[in-house]
Amino acid sequence: MNLIRLLQTEWIKQRRGILPWLVVGGPLIFAVMMWVDLYLRYNYLNGRHPELDSWELLMQEGFMIWAIFYPIGITLIAALIHYREYTDHGWKHLLALPVPRLSVYAAKWLLIWLLSCAAAGLLLLFLYVTGRILHFPEPFPAVVYLRYGINLCIAALGVVSLQHWLSSRLSNPLYGMAIGFSGSMGALFFAQSKIMRFVPYASALFTVTVENEDQWLAIVTGLIAGPLLLIAGLTEFRRRDIH
Numbered sequence: 001m002n003l004i005r006l007l008q009t010e011w012i013k014q015r016r017g018i019l020p021w022l023v024v025g026g027p028l029i030f031a032v033m034m035w036v037d038l039y040l041r042y043n044y045l046n047g048r049h050p051e052l053d054s055w056e057l058l059m060q061e062g063f064m065i066w067a068i069f070y071p072i073g074i075t076l077i078a079a080l081i082h083y084r085e086y087t088d089h090g091w092k093h094l095l096a097l098p099v100p101r102l103s104v105y106a107a108k109w110l111l112i113w114l115l116s117c118a119a120a121g122l123l124l125l126f127l128y129v130t131g132r133i134l135h136f137p138e139p140f141p142a143v144v145y146l147r148y149g150i151n152l153c154i155a156a157l158g159v160v161s162l163q164h165w166l167s168s169r170l171s172n173p174l175y176g177m178a179i180g181f182s183g184s185m186g187a188l189f190f191a192q193s194k195i196m197r198f199v200p201y202a203s204a205l206f207t208v209t210v211e212n213e214d215q216w217l218a219i220v221t222g223l224i225a226g227p228l229l230l231i232a233g234l235t236e237f238r239r240r241d242i243h
Contacts, residue, residue, distance in 0.1 A: 002103075003103055003106060003107055003110070006099065006103055006104065006106075006107035007107045007110055007111055009107075010081065010107050010108055010111045011111060013084060014080065014081060014084075014111075017080065018080065019077065019080050019081070019115070022073065022076055022077065022080070023073075023077070023115050023118055023119050023122070024122060026069060026073045026119055027119055027120075027122040027123040027125075027126050028122070028126055030062065030065070030066055030069060030123065030126070031123070031126030031127055031129070031130050033062075033065070034058060034061065034062045034127065034130055035130045035133060035134065037061060037062075038057070038058060038061065038130075038134055039134065042054075042057075042134070045057055045061060052210065052211075053136075053138045053141075054131065054134070054136035054137065054138055055131055055136060055138060055140060055141050055144070055145075056141070056144070056210045056211075058127060058130065058131055058136075059127070059144075059145070059148065059208060059209070059210050060208065060210050060211065062127075063148075063205075063207070063208040064188075064205065066123065066204070067187060067204035067205040067207070068184055068185065068187055068188075068204075070116075070119070070120075070152065070155075070156070070204045071159045071180065071183065071184040071187065071200075071201050071204060072180065072181060072184045073116070073119055074112065074116050074156060074159045074160055074163055074180070075159075075163050075176070075177055075180025075181060075184065076177070076180075077112050077115050077116065078112050078160070078163040078164050078166070078167040078176070078180075079163075079167050079173040079176055079177050079180075081108055081111060081112060081167070082108070082164075082167035082168055082173065082176075083173050085168075086171045086173070101237060101238050102234055102237075102238060105164075105168070105233065105234055105237045105238075106234070108164060108168070109160065109161065109164045109230060109233075112160050112163070112164055113153075113156060113157065113160045116153070116156040116159075116160055117152075117153040117156065120149045120152040120153055120156070121149060123149070123152075124145050124146070124148070124149045127145070128140060128145070144209050144210065145209075147209045148207060148208060148209045151206075151207035151208075151209065151215060151218050151219065152204060152207050154218060154219050154222040154223060154226075155200075155203035155204050155206070155207050155218040155219075155221065155222045156203075156204075156222065156226075157200075157222040157223065157225065157226025157227070158200025158203060158221055158222050158224075158225030158226045158229060159180075159183075159200045159201060159203070160226065161200075161225065161226050161227075161228075161229035161230040161233060162200055162225075162229050163176065163180050164230075164233060165229065165232070165233035165236070165237075166179055166180070168233070168237060169236070169240075180201075183199070183200075183201035184201050186201065187199075187201045187202040187204070187205055188202075188205070190202035191205045191206070197217060198217070198220075198221050198225070199221075200221060200222075200225045200226075200229075202221075203217070203218045203221045203222055203225075204218065205218075206218040206221075
């Protein structure tokens, strides 16, 4: 059974549950919040940031909130994917199959990351719809928003690797969720430190592509922390005694 087959199997186990609703509902709720915010405060915000056009204003106004929502969402995705394995001896049955342990771990990691990227893509779509509903006069800056989405996917790598390992290691999903929620809520404090800004939970704060010279932080943290934490998790999972 190759990695793609395992990935398909993992998705089949989750597609009828709450997970798809989370991936779609999170970006949708956020877009509705932004619609209400700009509908009520557009003139005020436009006067406060006259250098930004309507689309840039939409991104600038919402990115900080999404930067906290996003790692929380990844935390929930990881917890839901692993929760099933800790019920009815799921890990024992799964690892009894003629499948390499590393492939099992990698397939779950890949599903978490792909769903995180899907949430980022849906965010861009829903923000585009929000701008059209609000009748923004400027043309949609597709390149700016696409770069933002790519930055989010890269920034997610570190959080995905960390939360994937925590969710696979801790039999009680509440523990992993507590760590993920705490890290996400502390992202604003991490981002203000020269050292702690490289903590994966803070990466999404540096992804915005409007008036931001620190995008490199999200990319570097994601591309370094993501693979390193994944390799560490793979190594630990291969050696772990699972009952």
